[in-house]
Amino acid sequence: MPWAKDFDEEDAIDLAMAVFWAKGYEGASLNDLTAAMQINKSSLYNAFGSKKDLFMRALLKYDTEVRHAMLSKLQELEDPIEAIRLMFDRVIDESSLDRDTKGCLLINTAFEFREHSAETQAFVAAGLLDIEEFFAGLLERGKARGDVSRDLDSTETAQWLLSQFVGLRVLGRGAMTPTSLQAARGMVHRQLEHLL
Amino acid sequence: MPWAKDFDEEDAIDLAMAVFWAKGYEGASLNDLTAAMQINKSSLYNAFGSKKDLFMRALLKYDTEVRHAMLSKLQELEDPIEAIRLMFDRVIDESSLDRDTKGCLLINTAFEFREHSAETQAFVAAGLLDIEEFFAGLLERGKARGDVSRDLDSTETAQWLLSQFVGLRVLGRGAMTPTSLQAARGMVHRQLEHLL
DNA sequence: TAAGGTGTGGACCGATCGGTACAAACCGTA
DNA sequence: TACGGTTTGTACCGATCGGTCCACACCTTA
Numbered sequence: 049m050p051w052a053k054d055f056d057e058e059d060a061i062d063l064a065m066a067v068f069w070a071k072g073y074e075g076a077s078l079n080d081l082t083a084a085m086q087i088n089k090s091s092l093y094n095a096f097g098s099k100k101d102l103f104m105r106a107l108l109k110y111d112t113e114v115r116h117a118m119l120s121k122l123q124e125l126e127d128p129i130e131a132i133r134l135m136f137d138r139v140i141d142e143s144s145l146d147r148d149t150k151g152c153l154l155i156n157t158a159f160e161f162r163e164h165s166a167e168t169q170a171f172v173a174a175g176l177l178d179i180e181e182f183f184a185g186l187l188e189r190g191k192a193r194g195d196v197s198r199d200l201d202s203t204e205t206a207q208w209l210l211s212q213f214v215g216l217r218v219l220g221r222g223a224m225t226p227t228s229l230q231a232a233r234g235m236v237h238r239q240l241e242h243l244l
Numbered sequence: 245m246p247w248a249k250d251f252d253e254e255d256a257i258d259l260a261m262a263v264f265w266a267k268g269y270e271g272a273s274l275n276d277l278t279a280a281m282q283i284n285k286s287s288l289y290n291a292f293g294s295k296k297d298l299f300m301r302a303l304l305k306y307d308t309e310v311r312h313a314m315l316s317k318l319q320e321l322e323d324p325i326e327a328i329r330l331m332f333d334r335v336i337d338e339s340s341l342d343r344d345t346k347g348c349l350l351i352n353t354a355f356e357f358r359e360h361s362a363e364t365q366a367f368v369a370a371g372l373l374d375i376e377e378f379f380a381g382l383l384e385r386g387k388a389r390g391d392v393s394r395d396l397d398s399t400e401t402a403q404w405l406l407s408q409f410v411g412l413r414v415l416g417r418g419a420m421t422p423t424s425l426q427a428a429r430g431m432v433h434r435q436l437e438h439l440l
Numbered sequence: 441t442a443a444g445g446t447g448t449g450g451a452c453c454g455a456t457c458g459g460t461a462c463a464a465a466c467c468g469t470a
Numbered sequence: 471t472a473c474g475g476t477t478t479g480t481a482c483c484g485a486t487c488g489g490t491c492c493a494c495a496c497c498t499t500a
Contacts, residue, residue: 052497053447074271075359078488089489090448099488148358158419159355162344163271172419180424207424208431215411223354223368228376228403235404239435248467249477274458285459286478295458 057095060085065106069150072160073103104168110153111175119182128186129195129240132209136216140233143220151221155214176210183209196243212236253291256281261302265346268356269299300364306349307371315378324382325391325436328405336429339416347417351410372406379405392439408432
């Protein structure tokens with residue numbers, strides 16, 4: 049067993065993730081990637097196969113380590129509606145403070161949906177569905193606690209929350225001012241109160 | 245006065261608009277553009293100067309002939325809340341019927357916000373503000389008619405509607421199923437009823 | 441210490457990117 | 471019919487795209 053790689057694969061994927069996150073799949077060139085990952089082209093292709101494969105690895109890592117981790121933490125909160133509120137708060141605060149927010153890698157990839165492979169498309173669709181189910185689960189818990197009307201359609205409401213979330217994530221990438229984002233967030237808060 | 249162009253500039257911009265609309269600014273190559281516009285590179289550069297200039301012409305044309313025209317027609321309706329409802333209905337129906345919907349060129353450009361010039365950024369921001377003001381105007385009319393509570397903050401609500409609209413436009417590009425889109429739209433309808 | 445497989449550096453590939461140079465084709469005017 | 475300015479076709483530009491090739495550096499095992 050000869051010569052171990054002198055870089056850490058997981059670290060390298062993290063660095064690649066940041067590039068794809070900021071520039072999108074097509075927008076991230078191999079130069080960008082190798083520069084950020086601090087390895088050269090041969091090592092990249094030897095370790096990951098192709099740009100597409102590397103992207104899938106990065107997307108997968110984002111999905112588990114960023115997206116899923118965030119949702120899991122929110123799920124631990126006692127008040128499920130508060131969890132939803134907090135989820136919106138976080139991304140709005142992030143967009144307000146960080147002037148060049150990258151948004152969410154999964155949602156960014158959803159925007160470029162049709163330029164991706166069937167495999168990637170399926171992965172993205174599943175990820176979005178998972179967010180939707182996260183919302184639906186919290187709403188069901190809200191019903192059990194009496195915070196949400198039992199007449200409410202959880203799935204439908206979850207689909208709405210997802211579309212609402214996507215809108216704020218996209219506009220948070222720079223096109224909308226923090227003030228307006230916060231106003232829109234305020235309206236979502238108020239609508240959450242009216243679920244009872 | 246020698247030799248008139250043997251293509252119509254406005255027609256050519258229309259064709260270029262479709263390419264930028266479908267592929268984005270970076271994603272649209274000069275080959276794509278010249279092929280769609282049915283002119284060659286020399287004619288393109290002679291008539292429009294550069295890819296960036298051509299894009300601005302296309303964006304401007306979209307803004308007046310597609311976006312502004314659509315909002316104007318909706319504004320003519322008697323019932324202002326019905327106008328908002330219709331606006332959402334149209335884009336959802338479009339996304340449901342046309343499996344490769346391009347979304348809205350202005351919103352697509354807003355997504356790529358930071359990779360555009362300051363001039364383009366300003367134009368996009370102004371366009372989004374215009375949509376916001378369109379919503380706010382309808383809400384004010386709703387107040388006058390008694391369809392909307394006078395306590396409602398029109399600006400804030402308009403900002404929320406814009407973010408909601410953007411979310412559905414982005415997800416309508418393929419990542420969300422028509423069924424889910426329609427469910428989300430249904431929730432927006434219900435929220436519009438609760439503005440009183 | 442020699443062998444053998446693996447990782448790395450760098451040159452190189454054809455294709456494509458946005459953009460330019462220039463001459464030929466063109467048509468209204470004189 | 472000759473001129474003059476404009477449009478158009480084509481060849482070409484350097485840069486960059488994603489990706490490959492191969493010699494060499496390297497470490498483990500025998």
